[in-house]
Amino acid sequence: AQSVTQLGSHVSVSEGALVLLRCNYSSSVPPYLFWYVQYPNQGLQLLLKYTSAATLVKGINGFEAEFKKSETSFHLTKPSAHMSDAAEYFCAVTHSGGYQKVTFGIGTKLQVIP
């Protein structure tokens, strides 16, 4: 069984401030972890992924996330928020194997205040 918990369904930050979106996972086997971003009226697109290589993962648009096994966490960060970062962000978990389903969190809406 696998699950994802995203703390905070809405997060507001000022432009230029640190972005921190929290994700904790539960998995009975070593996980693969993902962050997806969804802009208004669009589908989801991949931001970054962890698949058991380096624990600090860099993605697009300056985002990064760190896999911490001891804390079962995969928090998403960006040093300086930009107005264009306003979107909804989803954390997801799966595991090794080509036919595994992917489980998503409830999403976090990021608001960037000018």
Add this chain to the structure above:
Amino acid sequence: DVKVTQSSRYLVKRTGEKVFLECVQDMDHENMFWYRQDPGLGLRLIYFSYDVKMKEKGDIPEGYSVSREKKERFSLILESASTNQTSMYLCASKDAGRDTGELFFGEGSRLTVL
């Protein structure tokens, strides 16, 4: 680039109507998925298919069925639409041969059932 196309972006149907949501992908992916997205609930898996004519129930299959007659096409069917099926429906595909679990999404179909 992988392209996942959902035939209808917006649909309005009446209670009891039969509804077909079509999804086509152009990258020869084995796996295809249907999720529904609701505020505060994130993405929930309805059905997935790991090959032609194969299907597996996801977490919320009740009231839905699927069809996968060709590898590139995965259809979601609401036999008798109800108001609680008003939602955003997202189709996704995944390459089963690549063990990284990344999903590629369509832009979504927003269904309103009156």
